[in-house]
Amino acid sequence: MTARIALVTGGSRGIGAAICRTLARDGFDIALTYSSNEEKARETKDAVEALGRRALVIRADGAKAEENRHAVEATVAAFGTIDALVCNAGCYPYGTIETMTDEDIDRTLALNLRAVMVETAAAVPHMRRGGRLIYMGSAFGERVPLPGVSVYAATKAALIGFVRGLARDLGPQGITANVVQPGPIDTDLNPKDGDSAALIGSFVATGHYGETADIAEAVSYLASARAGYVTGSTLTVDGGLCA
Template sequence: MTTNTLEGKVALVTGGGRGIGAAVVRRLAAQGADVAFTFQHDEGRAKETADAVTATGRRAVAIQADSADPAAVAGAVDRTAAELGRLDILVNNAGAFLLGPIEELGLEAFEETVAVNVRAPFVASQAAVRHMAAGGRIINIGSNVAERAVFPGFSLYAMSKTALVGLTKSLGRELGPRAITVNLVHPGATDTDLNPADGPNAATINGFTALGHYADPADVAATVAFLAGPDSRYITGATVNVDGGFTI
């Protein structure tokens, strides 16, 4: 029987300063990994996340980087490998969440969404595989709206997250011979600053969810940690919905 330990591993989580990303950072560290993460603006929240990692006895590297800037994304990958000595796990979590009627979404919104939600995971993965050995893990964070469009205004966001399905499957096939797995996690409604469980739309969202309530960020982080560990070694190209049954 194996244990899903991450002792000796190094991870990079993009958008790890808050919300789901911060929960992933904390969970990976709790299971033994040294963790670097990117954040964009909130240095205070980033310090809290880094302090939570070092409190477990693991190393933390907080990297301020704009995921819309491909050079910054690739630089974060290379810096992680340089400062922590290797790179085993990449979690592409950073995202742009721009909603609205399609006739009101300008090209600027389109470019930002595609840059952060599609180009950044591609660039980060491209940079990461140059450092990864056999046993490497790439985990993309999508959204359950890629599989079930219940509400209007999500066309741009859902499109961008659907692109991760193709990236995940294709990279899983390409990197399989190198024993690097690539998987996709689709969170559903999760209690974060952007979508609080006591927000104005929570009751409606809960009504579409089989379990009837929001996820805690730790619920998503637990699935990511499993996919990052040795017990998931025969899973690749898969999509895992962590959405309380929203898509069933």
């Protein structure tokens, strides 16, 4: 059987690392990008290889369009194709709008939105029928229950419109495009016992944070043949934050 190839941006730790491991379990060879933490990227690479899959680590600054394209080019050079593009890299600026600098706004747009578009434009020509485009949104793209996330929420809401357009653009080619919208997930950057965890957890119907595996399994489904008739959609995994 010909190996399936997945490129996961921001795959060194947290949700991204869990996605890499889960897709490797599912039979994908993995290319993953990281911006600064090479040690964690190597740990994820080792975990993928321990599952019997090939792995490629690519350093890329997601705020730079040329490095977004490089990540795609390096993946194709190593593996020949891309079957699933998972755009997970991004940033989470916190602060009300009057505190956001031009640089804050520009970097958030570059990482959370422009990078996604550049990577998609570069990857689609290398994708075969059955290709999967999966974007990491946020429950805050649907509901904003607290102040300080307006710029972030705007970029995540924009992904919903992007995949609806992609569904029309790419449907005839048999390529699907969808958004996964996590709620609060326990990671080293957003721990379930952090300073704001009690407040954020109070907005969730279940009353607690989710695990990285919850998001990775949602990505696994969308990357699979089982999701061939799902496109232009959002899959919200938020413990009921948007309920």
